[in-house]
Amino acid sequence: MKKIKYIARIKRYNPDTKESYWQDFPVEVEDSLTVLELLMYIKDKIDGSLTFRAFCRSAICGSCAMVINGRAGLSCKIQAKDKIRNGVIRIEPLHHLPVVKDLVVDQEPAFDKFKKIKPYLVPDPKKVPDSLNSESLVTPEEFKLYDKQTDCILCMACYGSCNALEGEEKYLGPFQLTKAFRFIADSRDGVDIEERIKLVEDHGIWDCVQCQMCLAACPKGIKPAEDILELRRIAKDSGEDNPGTRRAKHWFADVFATGQIDKWHLPENAFGDEVGKEMTKQLEEEFRARGLKEEEFGPQPFDGIEQFQKFLKRLVKEAE
Amino acid sequence: MGKKIGIYPGCCFQGADVHNYDILVAFLKNMDLEEVLLDRSACCGGGVIDETNKLIVYGLNARNIALAEEAGVDLYTPCNTCYMIIAKTKLALDSDPKLKEKINEILAEEGLEYKGTATIYHTLNLIRDFIGLEEYKSKLKRKIEGVKVAPYYGCHVLAPNEVALDDPENPTLLKEILEPLGVEIVDGYKNEYTCCGYHASYTNPQQKEQLAVKPLEGAKEAGADLVATPCPLCHKAMDGHDEPIIQVLQLINVACGMTPEEALFHYNKTPVNLAL
Ligand code: SF4
Ligand code: SF4
Ligand code: FES
Numbered sequence: 001m002k003k004i005k006y007i008a009r010i011k012r013y014n015p016d017t018k019e020s021y022w023q024d025f026p027v028e029v030e031d032s033l034t035v036l037e038l039l040m041y042i043k044d045k046i047d048g049s050l051t052f053r054a055f056c057r058s059a060i061c062g063s064c065a066m067v068i069n070g071r072a073g074l075s076c077k078i079q080a081k082d083k084i085r086n087g088v089i090r091i092e093p094l095h096h097l098p099v100v101k102d103l104v105v106d107q108e109p110a111f112d113k114f115k116k117i118k119p120y121l122v123p124d125p126k127k128v129p130d131s132l133n134s135e136s137l138v139t140p141e142e143f144k145l146y147d148k149q150t151d152c153i154l155c156m157a158c159y160g161s162c163n164a165l166e167g168e169e170k171y172l173g174p175f176q177l178t179k180a181f182r183f184i185a186d187s188r189d190g191v192d193i194e195e196r197i198k199l200v201e202d203h204g205i206w207d208c209v210q211c212q213m214c215l216a217a218c219p220k221g222i223k224p225a226e227d228i229l230e231l232r233r234i235a236k237d238s239g240e241d242n243p244g245t246r247r248a249k250h251w252f253a254d255v256f257a258t259g260q261i262d263k264w265h266l267p268e269n270a271f272g273d274e275v276g277k278e279m280t281k282q283l284e285e286e287f288r289a290r291g292l293k294e295e296e297f298g299p300q301p302f303d304g305i306e307q308f309q310k311f312l313k314r315l316v317k318e319a320e
Numbered sequence: 321m322g323k324k325i326g327i328y329p330g331c332c333f334q335g336a337d338v339h340n341y342d343i344l345v346a347f348l349k350n351m352d353l354e355e356v357l358l359d360r361s362a363c364c365g366g367g368v369i370d371e372t373n374k375l376i377v378y379g380l381n382a383r384n385i386a387l388a389e390e391a392g393v394d395l396y397t398p399c400n401t402c403y404m405i406i407a408k409t410k411l412a413l414d415s416d417p418k419l420k421e422k423i424n425e426i427l428a429e430e431g432l433e434y435k436g437t438a439t440i441y442h443t444l445n446l447i448r449d450f451i452g453l454e455e456y457k458s459k460l461k462r463k464i465e466g467v468k469v470a471p472y473y474g475c476h477v478l479a480p481n482e483v484a485l486d487d488p489e490n491p492t493l494l495k496e497i498l499e500p501l502g503v504e505i506v507d508g509y510k511n512e513y514t515c516c517g518y519h520a521s522y523t524n525p526q527q528k529e530q531l532a533v534k535p536l537e538g539a540k541e542a543g544a545d546l547v548a549t550p551c552p553l554c555h556k557a558m559d560g561h562d563e564p565i566i567q568v569l570q571l572i573n574v575a576c577g578m579t580p581e582e583a584l585f586h587y588n589k590t591p592v593n594l595a596l
Contacts (some may be wrong), residue, residue: 069489085490163515167530206523213514215480231371248371259362319373
């Protein structure tokens with residue numbers, strides 16, 4: 001077996017002294033190690049005090065997530081040799097969660113948020129019979145809507161790399177919202193959609209900045225960012241009225257009318273208040289100062305827009 | 321005139337941001353590329369039309385790509401988000417023949433077809449793969465010296481991984497593009513990869529504000545005079561704070577011999593002063 005030399009740069013935290021620091025561990029190890037095996041090697045041979053959490057070693061229990069080279073993932077699933085950059089692998093605990101010791105974080109705050117979205121099925125009596133003698137049928141088409149999302153192992157890699165949490169610590173979080181979507185999409189669930197949507201409104205779907213880091217992090221190929229857009233769609237379709245849903249409505253109408261969004265009127269249309277109006281007015285002044293004519297303030301339909309509109313109508317029909 | 325390239329003018333090149341279009345055209349001229357404006361192209365959806373339906377996003381962007389293919393050119397947009405969404409669409413269509421067929425059936429009504437032959441470019445891979453780093457360097461006429469610049473990628477050129485334009489765990493491309501301009505690079509700063517927050521501008525403006533200042537402050541702390549981003553949306557989100565930020569294309573235009581005035585520095589809210 002081939003041995004390779006590199007440095008494991010690990011972020012340590014000592015809860016007794018409250019000290020946090022980076023420590024370099026030069027290693028010469030087999031090139032076949034996972035990051036988790038690398039950590040076990042270091043604990044075994046170099047520093048017995050190094051602390052991390054792991055259990056299944058096969059990407060299923062969800063306990064070994066950490067941030068490696070700035071990107072969150074499961075340490076038992078990632079090959080160490082793929083992570084060497086300029087001779088170094090950087091390993092740190094998941095972000096946005098309190099560190100207990102070294103690479104171990106306290107998952108409780110994220111679970112507390114998880115509980116807020118009712119992360120369980122409330123059987124719909126019309127769909128789920130109470131007698132064990134009859135079945136509760138789910139068609140393959142119905143299941144396809146949330147099949148992927150049921151693979152979530154609650155590893156929190158997405159949570160530990162989420163940008164929305166960087167700006168707003170009350171944000172519910174990616175896996176929490178993916179789970180909310182999963183139950184809305186489940187044909188057996190008996191909770192009203194409006195009620196489920198209410199659970200994800202407060203510091204939920206509208207705080208997400210669509211950075212896509214949760215897609216990059218998830219070891220199961222789940223796409224929380226895209227589920228969040230679905231939740232926003234459902235919120236809009238179920239009659240929610242807020243800047244987000246208004247933005248979505250105007251956005252589509254603008255694109256239908258001209259092919260482009262009308263950034264001039266978007267603030268007043270989306271916010272629908274004095275602040276929004278003021279923003280639109282400010283833009284107007286900016287345009288005038290630049291010597292633009294009124295017809296240049298917003299987009300104009302391009303040649304052949306009628307054809308485009310037919311195309312868009314067909315797309316919408318297909319989408320339904 | 322040099323090679324032809326198809327320009328996709330997303331929302332950040334129109335209306336209030338029409339100067340970005342002028343910056344882009346000047347850049348192409350400086351690089352000796354011929355612009356083919358895809359003038360029937362439409363909004364990429366901005367991650368908002370998904371809130372109506374994802375199939376529409378695929379359709380819109382298959383159409384945008386098909387317009388480039390019809391004109392026999394590749395598609396270039398400097399916007400990180402447009403790039404990511406269009407590249408995601410290309411991936412989806414190229415890996416799902418059924419989806420491609422369905423979309424092509426609808427496109428046929430407009431006489432268009434998505435073939436999958438056009439490459440999707442953003443400034444980063446345009447310079448690396450379409451122009452070539454050496455050729456790019458040969459177009460630069462002067463050094464911008466005495467200024468410490470912090471590269472800021474923004475999110476959508478590094479995530480999701482399938483469409484990332486550089487190694488997301490150790491990207492170097494932006495540095496390779498900025499260094500030949502003569503500037504001193506300051507990287508490895510705090511919050512270098514934190515999102516600018518732009519996409520929360522309407523849904524939660526406070527969230528956007530919280531995020532926008534983080535990379536700026538991190539860069540300043542590390543000693544940078546200026547942050548440089550390829551993305552016009554990141555620029556829009558972060559401009560107007562204490563620390564100056566500039567679009568990479570503006571800096572390149574100056575290095576190609578334009579004055580800051582010609583490179584439209586006066587549209588930057590926080591003044592950018594280069595000692596030239
Ligand atoms: S896309 Fe949204 S949920 Fe996903 S990591 Fe970014 S901010 Fe968080
Ligand atoms: S969505 Fe993916 S990354 Fe997030 S907790 Fe579930 S399995 Fe982990
Ligand atoms: S140890 Fe169980 S998922 Fe890694």
